[in-house]
Every structure is written in C-alpha cells, then in structure tokens.
Amino acid sequence: MNDERELIALLKKKDRKAFKIIVEAWQDMVYNTALGLLQNAEDAEDTAQEVFIQVYDSILTFKEESKFSTWLYRITVTKSLDLIRKKKRKKRFAFVQSLYGKNDELVNDPSDFFHPGVKLENKENAVVLFKAVEKLPANQKTAFILNKTEGLSYGEISEIMKLSGSAVDALLQRAKKNLQTHLKEYYEVALK
C-alpha cells in the first residue's frame, strides 16, 4: 500500500521508472478487462495503451479517495465502452452507405471470439456466451465482465461503477436473464 502511494507520488512528478513499474503491475488487469468488453485482442491492446497514456497525463487529477485499481478500472471501462460506441456508429454509417450504393461491402459480423483464459473444454460454450454478452446493454455488460472475467466482488464493482451494492446485484440479475433469452434464441435456431 505504501509502495503504491510512493509510486503514485513519483508518477505525479512524471518519473518514468515509476510509470514503468505501475504499467507492469497493472497491464494484465487493464488488458483483461478491455478484452472482455471489446472481444478483440488488437482493440484491447490499443485501449490498454490509451489507458496508461491517460494515467500518465492525468495522474494529478487522481485524488487518492478511491483505490488506484478502482480508478484504473474506471478509465478502462470508459475507454472500452467509448470504442464500442464508435465502432457501432461506424457500422451504422457503413450500412447506410451500402444502401445508397456508395460502398458495396457490408461490414461483416465479427468472427468468433476465443478468450485465451477460458478452459479448453469450455471454449465452444464460451464463444456462444460472448456473442450473447455483446448484445447486453453497456452497464449490464460491464458488471457481468467485471464479475466473471476479473472475478470482482459486488462491492468492488459497485465502487467502480459508482452504484450501490443492490443496484449491482439487480444489474447482474438482469444481465443473466437477458443472456438466457439470447442463448435460448441462439440454441433454438442452432439445434433445429
């Protein structure tokens, strides 16, 4: 804890060595969260880099009222959701262009996402689950990914999302219900 504070104090003085230690300590956490939300390794790496650039540039705004990891999670979630929104807008624009004949190619659906951390025997089921997760609203998706891929408790998620514990509980319940609906639709077609 003291080490963390010392590192943050050094980072506030733009110490590159402290920055390197911070990046190496939290890079996997940031990447894993971004990967769960974005479901694309390149986008996740890009977002992780942007997160650390923002950390370096705006460390002075970190008031140390919350944990450093909570602040990092918030930046990661915000950046990931921003990218998802940007991609959706691009997709919609490409679709409209294709309707007017300006662009013959329709944007393809993303290929199956294989999370490298999923156990081999669960890979196929996880692919289907991630497809369903993609359809969830942003706040449900965030709560679900933080809980499942990062293994965070309701308390930690509520701190990151600035919600009460009961609100997080309700979000996760709704996420599970929606996932069941999407999975049912998928399997009803697939098993016909």
Next chain:
Amino acid sequence: MQKNINHKIQKALDSLDGMDKASVKPFFFARLEARMNSEKSIWGNVSSFVARPAIAFACICFIIMVNAAVIFSSAKSNAVSSSQNDEIATVDEYSQVSSNLFEFVNTQP
C-alpha cells in the same frame, strides 16, 4: 428438446467459471513508450513549426490583412448604402412635387 436447450444454456453460462486472466503480449511497455514518444513528437513538431519566427510573422500578417479586408469591405458597403439612400430621397421629393394634384389641374398660368 427443451431440456437439451436448457442444459446448453446452463453450460454456456458456466463456461467462464474458473477461467484464467488474459495477459498482454511481451514488451507491452516498449510499445507503449514508442507510442507515447511518437504522439509527443507529432505535437512537438506542430508546435515547433508554428513557433518559428517566419511562420509566426506570416500568420500575424495574414490575420492583420484579413481584418483590414473586412474593415474596408464593410466601410465600402456603408458608403454605397448611404448614396443609395440619398438617391431614394431625391426621387421621393421629385415625385412629391410632380404628384401635386393642384399643378396637374391648373396647367395654365
């Protein structure tokens, strides 16, 4: 069939249990540093280009010229509109004179 679907749904929902965390590719910090330096150099280049005396002087001259052009054009348009107003006034006065009914009726001296 329904039982099979429910079983599949449950298996999918449980598929992330006990998963490991994904890790970044090696040399992440080196890539990050390279990106930070390149972004810094882009802005550094732009600011150093703008800060050159010749460029700064040219920019100031351009701004002054644009301002002068705007002032001249607005002054010119004001002058044109005031002369137009004079003409309109003269026409009005003339028409007032000629449209005097008494003069039309009593043409004889």
